[in-house]
Amino acid sequence: MQINREEIIHIAKLANLSLTDEEIDKYTNDMEEILTFANTVNNVNTDNIDELASLEENYNVFRKDEVKAFGNREELLKNAPSQEDGMFKIPKVIK
């Protein structure tokens, strides 16, 4: 086994997901399969190959430092379930 139930519970917690016992079993199996698949890639011989910074061959895609204001707060807040004074209103966050 490459992964166990505890690790699935930990990952679910990091992702803010609550899983039922059945789901934990199911995802443990699924994840096991994913890891086995990924191992095929891990086992490729990469001696003498430089570390890649990105899979994309393109590099240095930059933007000029010029302001373009979006200027439509209403549009940005439109889908918020709750808003007040131009801000997203959310349940109280304990400091």
Add this chain to the structure above:
Amino acid sequence: MAREDYEIVMGLEVHSELSTKTKIFCSCPTEFGGEPNTHCCPICMAMPGTLPVLNEKVVEYAVKAGLATNCDIARTSKNDRKNYFYPDLPKAYQISQFDMPLCVDGHIDIETEEGTKSIRIERIHIEEDAGKLNHDEYGRGSFVDLNRAGVPLIEIVSKPDLRSKEEVESYLRKLKSILEYIEVSDCKMQEGSLRADVNVSVRKKGSKEFGTRTEMKNMNSFKSILRAIEYESNRQIDVIESGGEVEQESLRWDDISGKTFSMRDKENAQDYRYFPDPDLVAIKISDEYINNIKSNLPELPDSRKKRYMEEYKLPEYDSRLITASKYLSDLLEEAVEVCNNPKTVSNFIMTDITKFLNEKELEPEEIPFTAQQLGELVKLIDKGTISSSIAKKVLAEMFEKPEDPNKIIEKNGWIQISDEGAIKEVVKKVLSENEKSVNDYKAGKDKALGYLVGQAMKATKGKANPGMLNKMFLEELNK
């Protein structure tokens, strides 16, 4: 064992907001303030389907900071996602840099009681700032303002080379002044554009191994940082002394209670699951790019300090204090260009100007008069138009209502009396009214001369030329 038997070991992670015009991955303005969520767009608000594009100035400024702190610049670098949930982080990840930061292996030198000490810098990387949560005093909820979300930051990580809070203060001040000199950050601590996380551990003196460290997060004033270090190092020593063990954890410093508090529960141990951001491509930096930035770096505080000691003949202490602030250092140099008298300008900065700034709790940037005006003032002393005691009064006026010092002395009738006849008259009057001092002087008490000069100054409201006064008193007394 006592607290003195322990050594404090510290490392700093300094976050500094870059003074670019736009955010790191979108074209929204970075300007401080503004109505909530008005410096935002779909990209920095993490709307689905939007893509980040890196601001070229962010790379340039970070490389500049790296070169100014003696770092090696990476030829290949990339951005990674740091994953965590918090309502001020709209994407639920922060774009940062993990294993390929832009700058590595630097150092800066600080002055300590034992002389110059080099503090190693592990790395400097670029990342985005988070938004701001506002809390309702009635506890109805929290309110998210994303104006700061996506503002570019550099994080400067030192090695655990700092051993006292004095060293931490010198390091921070030095770093701050370097960033100001190279103009990549305005370092306004009150606006949060310079903040520090401090890693603290303690160990018995002579011990080679590090103790378990705690990390105090996000402090933005020198005062809180120093207080927090004092509190936390003592807390750790007390834990060890009472037979306990320091736990590795993140702490929040609370300025009001003067204590540190644990920030996260143990089972939620940090696990950021960094991975390369697939929305962004690699950054490749050429020698030419680096050399170009290197050759355009402005003169840094250490070099200015050396120049002030050699060319201006200023003391080490004065040179260090003045160059710590780019503003004061520029003020000195521009004023010297006007009056060609570094010693006097430096004295004004070190005494009257510093005193005034401290009293009014102002930053050097808030000095109301110009370097030109300060230079003119010194010129007036050198020409003998005013005495240095009058000059102090003029300077006080310049703080209240900045204008040409020539106008100030004219308006107040402060022009120095250098007329020989007028001064002779005063000297004679003082001599006739102070027979006892005259006799004292003649009996060998040299101090009496000072008293007589003082009386003459008083009689002329400080306007008499002190050199001429002295000379004339001596002439009369030695007759």
